[in-house]
Amino acid sequence: MATEQCDGCGNDVHIAGGVADMWSFSQEPTGGMTLEFEDGSEHFLCYACIERLPDYPSAEDVTALDEGRDTE
DSSP states (O other): OEEEEOTTTOOEEEEOOHHHHHHHTOOOOOOEEEEEOTTSOEEEEEHHHHHHSOSSOOHHHHHHHHHGGGGO
16 A cells, blocks of 8 residues: 655555555545645645645645644
8 A cells, every 4th residue: 555644744645546556456545635836845735634724725834734733
């Protein structure tokens, strides 16, 4: 099973597809997506962290998610 770490909460997120899923017949969907911001930065976030972002997020908002991780 392929995973990628969420840039917001730090959890490992399942990435669907690939050889690992082909052999295990896993039907689990991808648990997040990569967001590209106007400054050219890219951040992989799980869906729960994406929901925590404001309507028009920036890379600073992703950093704020990371900073709030210790208090949750």
